[in-house]
Amino acid sequence: MLDVLIGLITLYLVYGLACTAIVEAVAAKLSWRGKQLRNALDELLAGQLEADGNAADAFFMHPLIQSLSKGQNSLPSYISAPAFARTVRALLDPTGTAQSLQTLIDQLPGSDDSNRIKGLLRALAMDTQNDAVAFGKALESQFDLVMERATGWFKKNTQTLSLVAAAALVLATNFDTIAVVNRLTLDEQARAVLIKAAEQQLSANPPANDATAQPATNTGTAQNLAAQPAAQPLEGKELQLIIDLGQTLGLGWRSSDKSKKQPEKSDNWQTHLSKLVGLAISILAVSLGAPFWFDMLQRVMQLRSSIKPKAEEQKKPASS
Structure with missing residues (x-):
């Protein structure tokens, strides 16, 4: 048996x-993975990092993310949590001035209420007491939570x-x-x-x-x-x-054997x-x-x- x-x-x-x-x-x-990834990050990065730009668009156009795509117009099927955190940090401080997190966040357009990404980044900075390393880990954790939900959609x-x-x-x-x-x-x-x-x-x-x-x-x-x-x-x-x-x-499908007696x-x-x-x-x-x-x-x-x-x-x- x-x-x-x-x-x-x-x-x-x-x-x-x-x-x-x-x-x-x-x-x-x-491109299901790429589309689900984009939809999830559109929610996570809702808001502006610059006065005339969408945060999610800026994220996907960044060289660190573009390098994960097959072409400029294609979406990456996979982004690691560390890559997400590094890209957000690079967008937050594009000139590499190494200013404090609070200063960089204060420079973002709008208020914490009107600019969702600004409120999120400030909350993470406060939770990590403006420590750059802990802030990066917090970004990774937040990304993981969003991707867990995106995984459910994909499945x-x-x-x-x-x-x-x-x-x-x-x-x-x-x-x-x-x-x-x-x-x-x-x-x-x-x-x-x-x-x-x-x-x-x-x-x-x-x-x-x-x-x-x-x-x-x-x-x-x-x-x-x-x-x-x-x-x-x-x-x-x-x-x-x-x-x-x-x-x-x-x-396989076979025609019935006509020589056999038909069942009742x-x-x-x-x-x-x-x-x-x-x-x-x-x-x-x-x-x-x-x-x-x-x-x-x-x-x-x-x-x-x-x-x-x-x-x-x-x-x-x-x-x-």
């Missing part, structure tokens, strides 16, 4: 790899797209979870093929801190939005693996219901993405490796 579970998880992982690649490619094509978009991509993959290949479980239960050779595929996936992708599964902890939650892997192209090997495993399990009407609705449920389970499972199933596969394979030696030892006395 454990081998059946491993086989099923392996299929979810392989489909999840293709699904994740599709989501990443679409997100990159539509909502990608989750919807992931569900659509999973549905397309599952329906195109007729990946019915219930039918696959039945096949694996009866077909020892199919189980062996999937166990081998599972071992290959684990050896090709050694354990690591995957940013799509876990928030980045070494540099703060600000990286959540863009620390996920850059869009990976949907390579032929992923699709070929789906095709190969599909052939092993007999996946009572069986028809049961068969259709089973098919719908099986496809729905597959869609939901695949939409969870490759990182989730890779982690699950690691755990189940570790369990299998710990159980298998014990089972072999119990067989020895019985055979002697």
